[in-house]
Amino acid sequence: MHKSALVIGSVVTATGLLATACGSAGDPSGTTGGTFTYAIGDEPETLNPALQDEHTDPVTEMVFRGLTRHDAQNKVVPGLAESWQVSKDERRYTFTLRSGLTWHDGKPLTSRDVKFTIEAVKAASADAPLSRNFTAVESVETPDDRTATLKLSRPFSPLLDAVSMGLLPEHALKGKELTDAGFGRHPIGSGPFKLTAYKPGQYSELEPFGGYYEGRPKLPGVVIKYVSDDTARLIQLENGEVDGAHLQPQQVGRVTGDDRLRVETYPTADYRALMFNFKKPVFADKDVRLAMNYALDRDAFVKSVLLGQGSPATGPLDESPYKTGAAPFTHDPAKVDALMGPAGYAKNAQGLWEKDGKTVRFELTTFAEDSARVAILNVAATQLKQRGFDVVPNPRPADWVRKHWGDLDAMVVGWGTPYDADSSVYGPFHSSQALDKGGSNYGTYANPDVDKALDRARGTSDPAVRKAAYADFQKALAADPPFAWVAYLLTDNAVPKALKGPERRTLGHHGYGFFWNAEKWSWS
Amino acid sequence: MKRFLLLRAATALAVVVALSALCFALLDLAPGSPAASILEARSGGRPAAPTDVARLEHRMGLDDPLPVRYGRWVSGAVRGDFGASYGSGRPVAETLADTAPWTLLLTGVAVLFSVVGAVGAGLAAALTRRAWLRRSIETGLFALGGMPGFVTALLLLWIFAAWLRWLPSGGLARPGEPVTAAVLVPHLVLPALALAFGHHFGTYARLVQTGVARLRTAPHVENARARGLRRRTVTARHLVRLGLVPFAARLGVGVGTLIAGAYATEMIFSWPGVGREAILAARQQDYAVLTAVVLVTGVIVVLANLLGDLAVAWLDPRVRLSGRDPAAPNGGMDRAHH
Numbered sequence: 114m115h116k117s118a119l120v121i122g123s124v125v126t127a128t129g130l131l132a133t134a135c136g137s138a139g140d141p142s143g144t145t146g147g148t149f150t151y152a153i154g155d156e157p158e159t160l161n162p163a164l165q166d167e168h169t170d171p172v173t174e175m176v177f178r179g180l181t182r183h184d185a186q187n188k189v190v191p192g193l194a195e196s197w198q199v200s201k202d203e204r205r206y207t208f209t210l211r212s213g214l215t216w217h218d219g220k221p222l223t224s225r226d227v228k229f230t231i232e233a234v235k236a237a238s239a240d241a242p243l244s245r246n247f248t249a250v251e252s253v254e255t256p257d258d259r260t261a262t263l264k265l266s267r268p269f270s271p272l273l274d275a276v277s278m279g280l281l282p283e284h285a286l287k288g289k290e291l292t293d294a295g296f297g298r299h300p301i302g303s304g305p306f307k308l309t310a311y312k313p314g315q316y317s318e319l320e321p322f323g324g325y326y327e328g329r330p331k332l333p334g335v336v337i338k339y340v341s342d343d344t345a346r347l348i349q350l351e352n353g354e355v356d357g358a359h360l361q362p363q364q365v366g367r368v369t370g371d372d373r374l375r376v377e378t379y380p381t382a383d384y385r386a387l388m389f390n391f392k393k394p395v396f397a398d399k400d401v402r403l404a405m406n407y408a409l410d411r412d413a414f415v416k417s418v419l420l421g422q423g424s425p426a427t428g429p430l431d432e433s434p435y436k437t438g439a440a441p442f443t444h445d446p447a448k449v450d451a452l453m454g455p456a457g458y459a460k461n462a463q464g465l466w467e468k469d470g471k472t473v474r475f476e477l478t479t480f481a482e483d484s485a486r487v488a489i490l491n492v493a494a495t496q497l498k499q500r501g502f503d504v505v506p507n508p509r510p511a512d513w514v515r516k517h518w519g520d521l522d523a524m525v526v527g528w529g530t531p532y533d534a535d536s537s538v539y540g541p542f543h544s545s546q547a548l549d550k551g552g553s554n555y556g557t558y559a560n561p562d563v564d565k566a567l568d569r570a571r572g573t574s575d576p577a578v579r580k581a582a583y584a585d586f587q588k589a590l591a592a593d594p595p596f597a598w599v600a601y602l603l604t605d606n607a608v609p610k611a612l613k614g615p616e617r618r619t620l621g622h623h624g625y626g627f628f629w630n631a632e633k634w635s636w637s
Numbered sequence: 638m639k640r641f642l643l644l645r646a647a648t649a650l651a652v653v654v655a656l657s658a659l660c661f662a663l664l665d666l667a668p669g670s671p672a673a674s675i676l677e678a679r680s681g682g683r684p685a686a687p688t689d690v691a692r693l694e695h696r697m698g699l700d701d702p703l704p705v706r707y708g709r710w711v712s713g714a715v716r717g718d719f720g721a722s723y724g725s726g727r728p729v730a731e732t733l734a735d736t737a738p739w740t741l742l743l744t745g746v747a748v749l750f751s752v753v754g755a756v757g758a759g760l761a762a763a764l765t766r767r768a769w770l771r772r773s774i775e776t777g778l779f780a781l782g783g784m785p786g787f788v789t790a791l792l793l794l795w796i797f798a799a800w801l802r803w804l805p806s807g808g809l810a811r812p813g814e815p816v817t818a819a820v821l822v823p824h825l826v827l828p829a830l831a832l833a834f835g836h837h838f839g840t841y842a843r844l845v846q847t848g849v850a851r852l853r854t855a856p857h858v859e860n861a862r863a864r865g866l867r868r869r870t871v872t873a874r875h876l877v878r879l880g881l882v883p884f885a886a887r888l889g890v891g892v893g894t895l896i897a898g899a900y901a902t903e904m905i906f907s908w909p910g911v912g913r914e915a916i917l918a919a920r921q922q923d924y925a926v927l928t929a930v931v932l933v934t935g936v937i938v939v940l941a942n943l944l945g946d947l948a949v950a951w952l953d954p955r956v957r958l959s960g961r962d963p964a965a966p967n968g969g970m971d972r973a974h975h
Contacts, residue, residue, distance in 0.1 A: 150812060158678060158724040158921070166679050239692035242679050294726035313735070314909030316812040336812040341913075342905045344791055348799045348806050512669030518687075551688030 146636050148334035149612065152346045152358040156314070156339040159297030162279030163234045166242040168530075168622040169279075171337050172317045175631050176217070176302035177279025178326075180208050180227065180261075183629070185618045186434065187531050189273045193222065193280060193303060193326070203268035203574055208276075210259040215324045216282050217307040224255035229283035231263070231276075237291040246275035246536075270574040274533035279304070305330045305632035314339060331635035335628075350374070350607055357608040359627070362422035368607045377606045379627070380424070381620045382432040382531040385489050386596035387477065388524045391557045395475050395522070399593045400456040406597045407452070408500035409493065410444040414600050418488045422605060426598040428587055429542070432619045433534050435583035440591035442598065449500050466501040474503035479525035481508035486525045489599060493525065518548055518555045526555075526596070531619040531626070534583055535571050542586075542595060543567050556596075562589035613637045645946060649939045656935040657714070657928075661707050664924045671723050672697060674922040678724060697723060710928070719929040724921050729929045732914055737933060739809070740910035743828055744899050744937075748892065750833035751841060755884065759845025760877065763853075774842075782839025786898045789835035790905045793827055807907035828906040836898040837891050844887055849880030882953045889945015893938040 157170040162177045169177075182192035191197075194208040214222035235247040249269040254262040265272070285301050286293065298311055305327070306319035316338045321330040340346040343361050350358040350368070360368060360376065368374050387405070389396040396402060411425035424431075427440040458466040458473070465472045477494050479486040487508045494506035514521065530537050539546065544559035546552030563586055570582035604620055606627050614634030620626035672693035676685035694700055698709075713720060719729035762774040781789070798806035804827050805811070810820040852858055853876065861871045900912030907913075911930055918926035 148813070156917075158722075159726070164679050239676075239689045239696065242676060242685070242689070290726070292726045294721065294728070297725055298727070310813070312909065314913050315808050315907060318813055338808070338812060338907070340807060340907050342907075345794060345807055345905050345907065348794050352799055352802050352806065354798075354806060354811075510669075512667075515669060515673050548687070551686050553686050 150336040150355045152338040152340045152355040154341050160300045161297045163241050168625045171628040174628050175306040176304045176308050178304045179278050180276040182277050185616050204265045206263040208261045211326050216303050217301050222303050223258040224261040226283050227261035228253040228255050230281040233291050268572045271533040271535040330632040360605040362420040365605050374607045375610045377615050379617050379620050381602050381604050382529040383622050384426045384529045384601045385527050386598045388526045388556045388596050400452045402594050404449045404452040406442040407445045407448040422603040423600040426601050429538050435534050437584045437587050439587035465503045472503035475522035476505045476507050477523045478507050478509045480511040490525045531621050539567050558595035611637050652939050660931045665703050671922040720925040722926050723923045736911045746829040747832035755841035759842040763846040763849040778839040778842050786835030790831035793831050828902050828908050832902045836895050844884040848883045852876050852880050885948040889942045892941030
């Protein structure tokens with residue numbers, strides 16, 4: 114019967130296709146001893162470290178090195194520079210490069226590259242957000258190949274941190290824009306791994322660099338695969354197509370049962386908080402803002418929204434070495450009542466705090482595209498409403514928010530970097546950085562004590578003075594909170610049990626920084 | 638036939654030109670600033686300072702009036718220069734040359750799967766006398782028809798990549814492996830199947846089935862049978878050929894949806910095609926890339942419609958002879974008054 118023949122024919126065709134397909138597929142990549150293959154969701158637009166703002170992607174992290182770097186405690190330690198001296202007035206930084214440094218293409222790395230990098234980033238201004246770190250640098254002198262002297266117009270203590278940015282090769286970029294697309298795809302660095310292939314949308318392939326100043330890394334190779342779909346990434350991890358992967362909070366439970374894998378969970382300096390706009394009279398009273406900080410049940414956020422992959426936040430420096438724990442914010446409904454009553458508020462018929470006929474009414478918004486932030490927004494609105502605050506939850510498109518920073522009432526924001534405290538807190542909290550002045554203090558928060566402490570901390574590199582200054586800063590912030598802090602995020606990465614070396618460190622956005630010590634990784 | 642072809646080609650060209658202008662204007666109306674998006678991307682999502690945004694907009698020439706920018710774009714585009722990506726600085730033409738072939742391959746193979754599968758299943762359901770077979774095919778089509786494309790994709794991933802481990806779950810090849818045909822084929826199967834079965838497959842098969850079944854009692858078929866033609870000849874020449882017309886007409890239109898589907902499929906399977914670029918560009922508001930991608934997509938859709946029309950003309954002699962628009966409702970099927 115030809116009808117059946119037709120049916121059988123199509124089935125045979127389909128099976129045939131599958132069968133040819135199956136011959137060469139699916140065998141897991143080498144478990145140990147070979148290249149380490151790791152899947153991540155985000156692919157950077159460029160591998161140029163000067164265009165990545167303190168959240169360096171794994172490839173850029175491994176390909177480049179700066180004059181300084183950070184250790185497991187995020188303290189500044191020598192990188193390409195073996196030592197440095199700071200003049201007494203803190204306006205001269207003299208770096209001495211290690212001897213015999215070379216770029217991945219074999220060319221010698223000299224102080225001229227230092228000069229070139231700093232001048233190029235500074236000149237790129239708006240193109241490179243990191244240029245803000247070098248505005249104080251007046252000139253760079255290179256008395257010899259291994260010495261670079263930076264002259265500053267004013268003391269700028271985060272400078273040692275800033276020069277951890279990957280150094281750029283003058284011979285590859287001279288006469289080109291900093292944003293040069295060719296360099297962004299085929300970068301030449303001096304880090305422990307050398308990029309041998311970059312297939313956009315697919316993967317980057319790296320091999321250990323024999324000329325690295327700490328010696329050739331032990332891993333025979335690293336492949337970073339870009340798999341943007343969370344589920345597809347998990348499948349690749351489970352069927353062995355990749356050895357390791359960045360995980361979403363809800364995926365951690367699935368992987369912990371796998372006896373080949375181990376989950377590395379690290380803290381991050383990336384926090385979520387409710388930002389208040391001080392142009393709105395409703396936030397004028399600091400007792401109201403204090404009360405809201407006591408109204409939030411942070412453990413509930415960590416449990417329900419972050420699925421355990423987070424920790425309660427009480428301030429912007431909780432993950433910093435400068436943390437003092439000045440803010441006692443916990444979930445304390447009694448404290449809310451104790452603050453609101455004396456401030457002149459009383460509960461109305463709807464159970465909302467009211468003063469002179471006005472409730473504490475404001476719209477809480479965030480980027481509607483970011484589902485994690487929307488979840489935080491909804492839980493925060495519910496919790497605050499339960500405690501008598503008249504919150505209207507309303508996520509809005511990111512474009513709207515970008516154009517209306519000055520108009521919105523309150524917003525779920527994310528902030529924080531693991532590096533120098535200055536880069537985490539000066540922008541959002543110093544009054545000179547207010548929105549109208551073109552800065553990133555979007556809530557137009559102004560507090561003279563905070564300003565004084567931030568300036569003091571920035572103007573010196575004396576650790577004791579900075580410590581005291583940041584203690585004052587945290588105290589002032591806790592007494593007059595600009596934000597209601599919610600939680601710090603944890604970041605999870607699955608790696609094979611046989612992989613030795615990944616070391617816990619407080620990381621930045623998206624858990625970038627996991628590969629910070631990849632030069633020490635090895636197979637057991 | 639020649640006139641028909643010329644007319645179609647001229648219309649297609651006009652559509653592409655109109656599309657470029659429309660696309661440019663729409664992107665201009667879209668809210669938000671590409672400069673702000675770039676700076677936010679570079680700082681890991683941290684909001685950009687308004688002064689930095691303004692400075693970068695000026696550098697990118699975004700503060701010029703719309704007609705100036707469109708003129709600049711057209712004068713480049715006719716020379717094959719679509720500008721450079723706002724984010725990476727890479728020339729858009731280069732990106733397209735790298736990615737478009739992969740999307741064409743993926744959609745091409747998916748169309749093939751879709752046609753073979755839909756014709757196979759549709760004909761089997763239409764011609765079989767076994768009720769159980771027809772019913773099970775119909776149930777299967779119903780289930781497929783109700784499933785969003787990305788669910789089909791994830792389901793296929795779970796079954797063939799995660800559970801059976803027969804097929805790789807994404808990419809063109811394993812990292813470091815050269816992309817040869819033998820490597821490419823297994824990597825292509827899952828995304829192509831997902832694309833084929835996740836987008837209107839049920840509709841296609843049903844169109845084949847009803848198209849053919851409806852003709853079983855049509856006068857020309859009865860006539861052919863009465864003339865004593867062999868069953869096989871009647872089925873092949875009079876039943877199946879004409880019965881495929883509604884499907885062929887719909888397929889030409891459906892390629893547009895298929896390409897939209899390819900965008901999502903490429904993201905799930907890490908397929909380095911235009912779709913991935915488009916979605917990333919949309920997120921970043923990289924209008925240079927987006928405009929070009931929309932244009933290329935438009936050209937592909939227009940071409941596919943053209944091919945669909947030609948297929949209908951080939952299948953249906955009435956269209957071939959009269960130059961009627963086969964994409965009109967019923968595709969000239971029922972009103973056979975010639």
